[in-house]
Amino acid sequence: MSTFVPPPATAAWAHEHARQGFEVVYFRRSGDGPRVVGCTTAVEDGRTWTVDYDISLNADWVTRRALVTGRSEAGTRSTVLQADGTGRWRVDGAPAPYLDGCLDVDLESSAMTNALPVHRFRLPVGVLTAAPAAYVRALDLSVERLDQDYRRTADEGSRQAYDYSAPAFGFRCRLVYDEAGLVLSYPGIATRAA
Numbered sequence: 001m002s003t004f005v006p007p008p009a010t011a012a013w014a015h016e017h018a019r020q021g022f023e024v025v026y027f028r029r030s031g032d033g034p035r036v037v038g039c040t041t042a043v044e045d046g047r048t049w050t051v052d053y054d055i056s057l058n059a060d061w062v063t064r065r066a067l068v069t070g071r072s073e074a075g076t077r078s079t080v081l082q083a084d085g086t087g088r089w090r091v092d093g094a095p096a097p098y099l100d101g102c103l104d105v106d107l108e109s110s111a112m113t114n115a116l117p118v119h120r121f122r123l124p125v126g127v128l129t130a131a132p133a134a135y136v137r138a139l140d141l142s143v144e145r146l147d148q149d150y151r152r153t154a155d156e157g158s159r160q161a162y163d164y165s166a167p168a169f170g171f172r173c174r175l176v177y178d179e180a181g182l183v184l185s186y187p188g189i190a191t192r193a194a
Contacts, residue, residue, distance in 0.1 A: 004119060004179060004180055004181035005179050005180050006180065007027040007034065007115075007180045007181070007182060008180060009026065009027060010024065010025065010026050010027070010194070011024075011027075011112065011182050011192065011194060012024045012025070012192070012193045012194040013111040013112070013183070013186075013190040013191065013192055013193055014193045015040070015111070015190045016188070016190060016191060017188045017189070018044070018188060018189055019042040019043065019044035020042060020043045020044075021040060021042025021043060021044075022040070022041055022042075022193070023040040023109070023112065023190065024038060025037065025038035025110075025112045026038065030056055031056065031058075032058055032059045033056070033057040033058040033059045033060070033061065033064075034057045035054070035055070035056050035057070036053070036054075036055045036112065037054050037055075038052070038053050038110065038112060039052045039053070040107075040138075042109065044138070047072065047073070048072065048073070049070060049071065049072040049109075049138055049139055050070065050071045050072075051068060051069070051071075051107065051109040051110070051138055051141075052069045052070075053066060053067065053068045053069075053107060053109075053110065054066070054067045055067075055105060055113075057116070058085055060120055061115075061116055061119035061120045062083070062085050062103045062104070062120060063081070063083050063105045064082070064083055065080070065081065065082050066080070066081040066105045066107075066134075067079075068080075068081070068107065068136050068141055070138065070139065070140075070141050072139060074139075077140070077141055078141070079091065079092055079136065079141045079143065080092055080093070081096075081105055081134055081143065083102075083103070083105075083134075085103075087100055087101045087102060087103060088100060089102065089134055091134075096134075096143065098145050099134045099143070099145055101132055102132045102133050102134045103117075103120065103131075103133075104116040104117050104120070104131060104133040104134070105133060105134045105136065106134065106135045106146055106148070107136050107138070108135065108137050108138045109136075111183050111186050111189060111190035111192075112182065112183070113133075114164070114175060114183050114186065115177070115181050115182050117131035117133070117148075117150055118150060118160070118162060118177060118181055119181050121150065123151075123162075124152065125153065125154055125155070126151070126152065126153075127151065127152055128149060128150070128151040129149065129150055129151075130147065130148070130149055131148050131150055132145060132146065132147050132148065133145075133146050133148060134146075146166060146168060147166070147167060147168065148164065148165065148166045148167075149164070149165045150162045150163070151163040153174065156176060158179050159176050159177060159179070159184065160176070160177045160181070161174055161175065161176050161177070162175045162177070163175075173187040173188065173189075174187070178192070
């Protein structure tokens with residue numbers, strides 16, 4: 001089974017290929033679990049945008065609340081996702097049954113949010129599991145369900161690797177994580193910078 005050391009106080013990623021930009025995150029303790037506060041700034045398809053996020057997790061790294069604020073030339077908007085920890089969600093106060101069964105938030109703008117399911121699952125090598133997530137788009141902050149899978153592969157020294165797939169996007173890659181369970185390499189998307 002996988003185990004991780006506590007996350008560092010801060011981490012950062014340089015985005016690549018899909019967009020140009022940078023993500024910085026800070027980890028804090030809050031209530032019974034981690035709190036993750038971060039920001040991504042980017043240029044994508046000639047458009048600039050910024051996404052700020054504040055995600056509260058329980059002790060098992062299950063998302064309980066996410067405040068996401070986006071800025072672009074169209075203006076500023078925010079959305080709040082609240083979860084009961086058992087797979088039921090509210091988006092801006094309204095029930096969101098299309099997210100039933102999701103335990104994670106996954107931000108299109110963030111490489112960090114791929115840490116949430118691997119912390120929660122603690123998979124042994126060779127095991128595949130589904131990890132549907134409440135997926136928040138970068139430009140308009142729309143929220144949809146994203147079905148995705150993680151399969152733990154053989155460790156690479158002190159690093160853990162997972163074969164990741166998101167069928168809706170026809171996307172597959174191998175994600176490599178550090179000893180704190182943070183993505184080091186997200187092919188075509190981001191590389192850990194700090």
